[in-house]
Amino acid sequence: MTKIILKKGRDESLRRFHPWVFSGAVAQIVGQPSEGDVVGVFAHDGSFLAYGHYQIGSIAVRILSFAGEDVLGPDFWVNMISKALKVRQATGLANGLETNCFRLVHGEGDGLPGLIIDWYDGVCVMQAHSVGMFRSKGAICEALKSVFGERLKAVYDKSSGTAPFKAGLDLVDGYLYKAEGFSDDEQVVLENGNKFFVNWTEGQKTGFFLDQRENRALVGRYSSGRNVLNLFCYTGGFSVYALRGGALRVDSVDSSKKAVEMVSRNMSLNGYGSDLHEDICADAIDFLRQVPEDKYDLMIVDPPAFAKHRGALNNALRAYQRLNAAAISKVAPGGLVFTFSCSQVVDKEAFALAVFSAAAQTGRSVRILDRLNQPSDHSVNIYHPEGEYLKGLLLYVE
DSSP, rough: OOOEOOOOOOOOOHTTTTTTEEEEEEEESSOOOOTEOOOOOOOTSOOOOEEEEEEEEEEEEEEEEOOOSSOOOTHHHHHHHHHHHHHHHTTTGGGOSSSSEEEEEEEGTTTTTTTTEETTTEEEEEEEEEHHHHHHHHHHHHHHHHGGGGGEEEEEEOOTSOOOOOOOOOEEEEEEEEEETOOOEEEEEEEEEEEEEETTTTSTTTTSSSGGGHHHHHHHHHTOOEEEOOOEEEETTHHHHHTTTOEEEHHHEEEEEHHHHHHHHHHHHTTTOOTTTEEESHHHHHHHHSOOOSOOOOEEEEOSSSSSSSEEEEEEEEEEEEEHHHHHHSTTTEEEEEEEETTSSOHHHHHHHHHHHHHHHHHHOEEEEEEEEEOOGGEEEOTOGOOOOEEEEEEEOO
């Protein structure tokens, strides 16, 4: 096995169980690893530190095991996926009664850096964010079959947009497994008793934004008697919860025609008609600028990531400030604004400062009623705080 020898003094983070080795910490590579190979990581004095997937880039190794012996044997994937499922069972998510969709594997949060697997009532949709995980997809599929047995309907690999582009990688999405008789590319799932169509072949990410489940429920609890605007609505998750919670009316806005069409289908699926809801295909920011003041007394502002790398951070913060200033200025007195950022490089403090600046720009009195984050199935490894990517604020605006 290839050995990665670290520079003197650059092993502290691994001894604190951080799951990444940065390329700048590497002193020597003993061997000729291919990207995605499992390598051993050793300190400057030769002491063993960890095993992980090797990759060319700023992150040179993504750690799979800190054990002092080679645990990456034939049962590794079954053991790791079983542990991840056990966590979801402990939180009640895997009982399938009111909710039958959840994140099964959340990268570093489940000790599998570079791997995402979402469960949609028997369909597993996986995304590899590293060459090592992409090359392991066959073994991962077999492990899923072993863990779930007859409950598993299909495994769909959707890594073409997430795995690093490398020559020799066949980055084409497709099924790794289908149970006999299974032929669908979408199905209806339950989330807290609400019904949603999920299309994993054509939808964004794995088909649904599972990370907003608890925040959607919170919107539902605050929606009674309110007129609601859902910006960047995607397939209308917040909108369905708002109407179930007693909203007077909900308008859902997204620039994607496919997303807006899915909103309409989800509304009909849950029994809501045009008397309660309108779906609008438009640029969310342009639409917000034209909104009459006081029309809405609850707004959801959930944009896509404005910054996917640190070089875009300053521009992203300015964009969050402009967007939130527009929302705060337009919401009715006594209204609520649920505002979010899913940009990992924007931390909670930076996001809160951007929203503070937005509020100050409007001159309105604003209170923070709650600080929002990702749910338990998007768990954060305590040794990898970078995994806490979703942050939000619930604002009360006088």
